[in-house]
Amino acid sequence: MNKVFNNADEALKDIYDGAILLLGGFGLCGIPENCINAIVKKDTKNLTCISNNAGVDDFGIGLMLQKKQVKKMIASYVGENAEFERQLLSGELEVDLIPQGTLATRCMAAGYGMPAIFTPAGVGTEVAIGKEVRIFDNKTYLLEYAFDADFAIVKAWKGDTDGNLIYKATARNFNPLMAMAGKITIAEVEEVVPAGELDPNQIHTPGIYVHRIFEGKNYEKRIEQRTVKKLAD
Amino acid sequence: MNKVFNNADEALKDIYDGAILLLGGFGLCGIPENCINAIVKKDTKNLTCISNNAGVDDFGIGLMLQKKQVKKMIASYVGENAEFERQLLSGELEVDLIPQGTLATRCMAAGYGMPAIFTPAGVGTEVAIGKEVRIFDNKTYLLEYAFDADFAIVKAWKGDTDGNLIYKATARNFNPLMAMAGKITIAEVEEVVPAGELDPNQIHTPGIYVHRIFEGKNYEKRIEQRTVKKLAD
Amino acid sequence: MLNKNQIAQRLAKELQDGFYVNLGIGIPTLVANYIPEGISVVLQSENGLLGMGPFPFEGEEDADLINAGKQTITTVPGSSFFDSAMSFGMIRAGKVDLTILGAMEVSETGDIANWKIPGKMVKGMGGAMDLVASAKNIVVAMMHTNPKGESKLLHRCVLPLTGIGCVKKIVSDLAVLDITNEGFKLLERAPGVSVEEIIAKTAGKLIVDGEIPEMQF
């Protein structure tokens, strides 16, 4: 069974209007650039995007917001995006802000076949409104449900033809969790190698979770906050 | 702060009678041989041992059973151990048999600060007796609690002086999960290297979960079922 | 009547290209020897491996590389190791396409018992309860009767259950049967075995509908 696709357009050809997408990355780090560009080109509409952030105005998910492809955004932090704020305040965009650990764990729950998890994050805050509360050992937790997403779209460093993935440094972030959580998981990687070339001991996402893989092109890997020490420091 | 100990005796010197221990390994694969031998030598009593298996009569946890150090055993499969069966049938040993995935996930829950998880394993069986049942999306689950153990005792392949661990092949099994779940986690490894020598991208257990580490000696690594192909095959 | 290897051979026909498959201890393990030409499957071992290969050559055994039956094994290209939580995570999440395991008893409603004989044998359920509670496609490999000749395909299981309403299909030494809402449904009979013998040796409700073909291998 072949999992390898030529490019983002082919790997994403059945993404449909109204689909629920999980999109990997933290800030602009480890985002599936090629896939996002392909979705923008395809102009798929009414998407629900679950992603820690919403990109910036002219990069990442920000591009999808510019084209008004996103109906609802589920994220933990969106503070770098003027167009996002505009759509939110105008009511064009539905937004569900949730704690970052909750976001991560709701992905993991889906990938691990756990329908719901308990977390203390958000207890006593507006995040808890309408949610089931439960006390264990004198500590209060919220019941949070596993995500039920149609597609997971992730970015890895290396992958093999069987769909095994390895991430690099902090570009790992949400990617392995989302990879586990999609009904269909599409991975773009910087390099596709033949099965057998990656050390089985170092696989971050086993291929069983990955349905489609392709080698992404022309990664920009934009840096949001370029902080450096001068050599003189 | 120094995490490196000279040997199992030193790393385990505060293990006390009545303690609850998590012990890594699957069958005899990836078990903390040096630690088990040290506990046998120390003759700590009334232990609760949480481990997937109970070793064989003369190796692994079987040695602790021989010396009647174990009050209660929580495991998923114990079918290789005559002394175990004798103590169980005679009522000397308290035994809680639980599904293997439940065992694994109750460790993970502890390491991830989740007080309880839902699993369908055991629904409709005697495992479900007395347990809370809940239906999500027309499927029935049991509520299972995170383990609350005093010590986690694990075996890794390589470790560094900061407690970072890398496991080898299927000797990984329960070890990383138990490492996360102990109030005090003790890791024995085949080789301790200075912090900085292991690739940070390939760490299986981050050092934050590991309190003590030592280089184990004279690994026997006994094989339970030596199955081979003859070269002629 | 099929021997164990023939049961395994028939089971192998359930495999489809691209399947991720978990094979239990005993007869199911033998299925790996009969994977049809042109079909590629990935074997999952619940102790933390995808891409299990054959036994190693003598002298090449690695104590750190075993399967869930504690046998020394090898890996194939594209394999991966992971911890037991992820292993059962992928099982619970339904990522394993086919699970084949043994049974002491199966009921006409798909209940299975295979882990305990009260007062006699308590080895534990291992990963079987997780597998049967989670897998979407569970096929049982079993002998149709016990050594005394009593049926192991029952109206209701007598032994402590491993899981309820989960078995989809049975391949026994006598027959292939689906579990349907109406009970066991006879699909195929072993070469030389009559429908009458299968009826006689099936204690649970059995549906025999039309001509029952002999198994093909």
Added chain:
Amino acid sequence: MLNKNQIAQRLAKELQDGFYVNLGIGIPTLVANYIPEGISVVLQSENGLLGMGPFPFEGEEDADLINAGKQTITTVPGSSFFDSAMSFGMIRAGKVDLTILGAMEVSETGDIANWKIPGKMVKGMGGAMDLVASAKNIVVAMMHTNPKGESKLLHRCVLPLTGIGCVKKIVSDLAVLDITNEGFKLLERAPGVSVEEIIAKTAGKLIVDGEIPEMQF
């Protein structure tokens, strides 16, 4: 009155040898510049890193290596990368010894608000709600008053909460205070700042018990 760097310097005195520490965005990030001699701490960044190092030298930035503030960083020997579920797993499990973060408001019962100003600013809570709900030791770095001179140490928070009853200590530009069952307890005052000024600028219940020493750095 302390400047931001002085607040960070005072906060650094909360560090103990062997601590795993999560530093929030803003002033808390600066604490890394003042780690006392002879003390070794490991910095956790909730986007998936233990062992965060200083900013890279110019030209050595790696887009794949950032902290939770999206700044390019480096790693120190003994570092490790992991996914966000494990990152918040270790946070929830109480493995992080000290969390230092900023706040817009803190109440005398230890509630904190730092993620939203209704109608004005909605950036999101990021990891702050997880951190404050889980960490056993939460210290807040903040200005004692807002630009209008109004106290940010309140009887009850006015802004939407990030967490309840979680803050243990505050280091502000004016003072160091513990949160006790009886309210804010003044521990130290900034050089040149009088107890009277702190009393005047603290809206919540404030306990002043005996002589209040000046901060030492």
